[in-house]
Amino acid sequence: MRRFIEQHTFWSIVILLFAVILLWLIFAVWPQWLIEILGRKKTFVNTLLNGLTLGGLYFLVASGFTLIFGLMRNVNLAHGSMYLLGAYIGYEVADTTGSWFLGLAIAFVVVALSGMLMQTLVFRRMEGDDIRQTLVTIAISIIVADLMLAIWTGATYQFTPPDWLFGAAQLPVVSTIRSSGDAVYIKYPIYRLAVFFVAVAVGAALWLFLNRTKVGMMIRAGVNDRDMLSASGVNVQLVFVLVFGIGAGLAGFAGVVGGTALSISPGEDVRYLLASLIVVIVGGLGSVPGAAIGALLIGLAEQFGLAYFPTYGVVVTFLIMVIVLAVRPQGLMGGSWSRQ
Amino acid sequence: MREQRWFSNSWSDSGIHPGVIVVAVFLIAYPWFTSDFFTFQIGAYSLILATIALSLMMLAGYGGMISLAQLTAAGLAGYTVAILGENSVGVMGLGWPWWLTVIIAISFAAVFSSFVGAISVRTEGIYTIMITLAIAVAFFFFVRQNYVIFNGFTGFAGVEPPTLFGIYWRNPTPFYYLTLVIAALSMAAVFYISRSTFGLSLQAIRDNPRRMRSLGFNVPFHRIFAYFLSGIIAGTAGVLLVWFNGRISPGSIGVDVVIDILVIAVVGGLRHPIGPFLGAIAFVLLENFAIDLIDRERFNTVIGLAFLLIVLFSPDGMLGLWHRLRNKFRTARENRLAMNGVNKIDPHSQESFDNP
Numbered sequence: 001m002r003r004f005i006e007q008h009t010f011w012s013i014v015i016l017l018f019a020v021i022l023l024w025l026i027f028a029v030w031p032q033w034l035i036e037i038l039g040r041k042k043t044f045v046n047t048l049l050n051g052l053t054l055g056g057l058y059f060l061v062a063s064g065f066t067l068i069f070g071l072m073r074n075v076n077l078a079h080g081s082m083y084l085l086g087a088y089i090g091y092e093v094a095d096t097t098g099s100w101f102l103g104l105a106i107a108f109v110v111v112a113l114s115g116m117l118m119q120t121l122v123f124r125r126m127e128g129d130d131i132r133q134t135l136v137t138i139a140i141s142i143i144v145a146d147l148m149l150a151i152w153t154g155a156t157y158q159f160t161p162p163d164w165l166f167g168a169a170q171l172p173v174v175s176t177i178r179s180s181g182d183a184v185y186i187k188y189p190i191y192r193l194a195v196f197f198v199a200v201a202v203g204a205a206l207w208l209f210l211n212r213t214k215v216g217m218m219i220r221a222g223v224n225d226r227d228m229l230s231a232s233g234v235n236v237q238l239v240f241v242l243v244f245g246i247g248a249g250l251a252g253f254a255g256v257v258g259g260t261a262l263s264i265s266p267g268e269d270v271r272y273l274l275a276s277l278i279v280v281i282v283g284g285l286g287s288v289p290g291a292a293i294g295a296l297l298i299g300l301a302e303q304f305g306l307a308y309f310p311t312y313g314v315v316v317t318f319l320i321m322v323i324v325l326a327v328r329p330q331g332l333m334g335g336s337w338s339r340q
Numbered sequence: 341m342r343e344q345r346w347f348s349n350s351w352s353d354s355g356i357h358p359g360v361i362v363v364a365v366f367l368i369a370y371p372w373f374t375s376d377f378f379t380f381q382i383g384a385y386s387l388i389l390a391t392i393a394l395s396l397m398m399l400a401g402y403g404g405m406i407s408l409a410q411l412t413a414a415g416l417a418g419y420t421v422a423i424l425g426e427n428s429v430g431v432m433g434l435g436w437p438w439w440l441t442v443i444i445a446i447s448f449a450a451v452f453s454s455f456v457g458a459i460s461v462r463t464e465g466i467y468t469i470m471i472t473l474a475i476a477v478a479f480f481f482f483v484r485q486n487y488v489i490f491n492g493f494t495g496f497a498g499v500e501p502p503t504l505f506g507i508y509w510r511n512p513t514p515f516y517y518l519t520l521v522i523a524a525l526s527m528a529a530v531f532y533i534s535r536s537t538f539g540l541s542l543q544a545i546r547d548n549p550r551r552m553r554s555l556g557f558n559v560p561f562h563r564i565f566a567y568f569l570s571g572i573i574a575g576t577a578g579v580l581l582v583w584f585n586g587r588i589s590p591g592s593i594g595v596d597v598v599i600d601i602l603v604i605a606v607v608g609g610l611r612h613p614i615g616p617f618l619g620a621i622a623f624v625l626l627e628n629f630a631i632d633l634i635d636r637e638r639f640n641t642v643i644g645l646a647f648l649l650i651v652l653f654s655p656d657g658m659l660g661l662w663h664r665l666r667n668k669f670r671t672a673r674e675n676r677l678a679m680n681g682v683n684k685i686d687p688h689s690q691e692s693f694d695n696p
Contacts, residue, residue, distance in 0.1 A: 142644030274477040
């Protein structure tokens with residue numbers, strides 16, 4: 001942090017300035033001229049929070065994607081299908097047992113197991129042949145999407161989160177002052193706030209796992225040099241299976257979390273696949289911190305695009321991707337994982 | 341030099357296989373002995389899909405770049421025709437003359453494709469797949485969201501080919517011949533490109549970009565130009581596709597269709613321009629007649645399984661399968677011939693082996 005400020009004094013000042021303006025935008029009562037430019041403050045704060053939550057959700061999906069890529073150079077295009085599979089399984093379990101948390105746990109475990117199965121049965125057979133592996137994941141995603149459509153039909157499902165996560169919380173943010181002098185506070189669904197905190201917690205757990213445990217050390221070593229890790233006596237295949245399990249499981253986990261915040265229907269798999277793709281392209285393939293930055297950026301861009309220019313919302317996301325590719329083809333944090 | 345080779349070699353050496361002539365005669369005679377359904381829904385549709393897949397084959401086979409945005413380029417051309425030409429929806433439909441619309445549509449597709457190339461040119465292999473897939477999906481969401489220009493979810497309907505020389509070109513037989521001519525021209529163009537200096541350097545870049553760069557070739561330019569050429573082919577096919585369907589909507593450029601094009605190209609074979617045509621015929625036949633074999637609803641499972649099996653067991657697609665079978669057959673025959681030959685020269689050799 002301190003080194004960053006010393007090295008990039010100018011950018012530090014810019015970032016600090018942005019942070020101050022953002023804080024002021026959030027907490028101050030907006031004067032009339034600002035409302036004329038940006039619209040109501042409630043829209044702005046809600047969009048910001050929606051963007052943060054969506055970014056959190058995207059991080060949950062994309063971190064698994066990037067983890068798998070980082071170690072195995074395997075672009076798992078069936079990742080979106082795993083998200084949707086997790087959502088459906090979680091829904092079924094929660095519906096029969098009545099426990100949302102059991103649904104979450106079982107979705108994680110089942111999708112993780114299916115990922116491990118894929119790794120042992122399919123990808124191990126064609127190690128080193130990236131393009132073929134990717135084509136296989138496409139084939140799997142076609143089949144899985146069609147089978148899910150057969151089982152769960154085209155209907156839209158909606159989870160109910162546990163009672164204590166239901167409802168809205170009053171935030172200590174004033175939206176307007178009524179003429180009577182009462183302050184109107186902004187309300188926001190508790191569940192969505194929880195999504196964001198879960199994403200932060202998962203991110204922190206991943207960081208601890210990768211940086212503070214022995215297995216995490218092996219994974220990082222594998223990212224840098226697979227052959228050397230194997231030569232030093234580690235069973236690389238076991239590490240691969242483990243990482244594939246965690247990555248896929250995270251997608252299933254995100255399926256339940258995201259399915260509760262939004263809804264579950266066919267086509268969501270493509271949406272989250274696109275999100276994961278853009279997040280990791282922007283953040284840098286194989287980098288977990290990159291996925292966090294990319295997810296926040298894309299989540300915010302998508303929500304602000306949707307709120308302020310509805311028919312061109314996707315263009316904002318797309319432009320971010322194009323600009324990043326033009327300036328830094330390896331992504332914002334690409335290649336920096338090894339230097340940590 | 342070229343002419344010399346052309347004339348000094350016999351027919352079989354110059355690459356025109358008698359099979360090609362048989363196939364050409366069959367394709368030209370095809371509408372005479374089949375019903376309108378087979379001419380239009382099977383024949384013309386296969387040729388259009390094959391032409392789009394051909395543009396992918398050109399990039400993947402010669403350039404080593406698997407672009408999933410080829411259908412998107414075709415879709416952009418189709419949308420342009422609907423927007424600038426006439427449609428029955430009442431949104432846009434500027435009513436420009438058909439030739440201008442078609443030219444603009446194809447050049448849009450070519451420019452779009454070059455743009456895709458420019459974005460993904462610095463990356464290779466799976467990165468190209470990822471980026472082009474992201475572009476294709478983003479374009480799908482964009483046209484679905486945008487009601488001002490692309491009429492959102494409903495898209496456009498009532499897009500008609502022009503009536504020219506007194507022929508209504510959407511009638512099965514004329515339309516079939518139109519697609520056949522375009523497909524044949526595209527294939528000839530791909531053949532020509534693959535043997536041209538440009539095509540050879542492109543293939544060399546596919547095999548070793550670093551060496552080509554140090555030899556002084558402009559690698560990004562070659563790649564982007566390949567995207568540009570394939571965009572022209574895809575755009576032309578896209579115009580045909582919108583004329584064929586008479587309508588275009590986000591569903592026509594959705595991810596499943598994008599993947600279908602990839603499946604067609606890979607299942608057919610990416611090594612030779614004939615591959616996409618084989619793949620497209622197999623795909624369209626399966627799509628239309630799978631209903632008799634299995635539940636129509638589960639068509640995608642069948643396609644996915646076919647794709648999976650091909651990728652797992654024959655990475656070169658149907659062409660690779662065919663070559664392998666032929667080689668096996670040929671070696672078997674050669675062995676037999678060789679054995680016979682041995683017997684003729686030395687009739688006792690066989691016996692001496694049997695009775696030492």
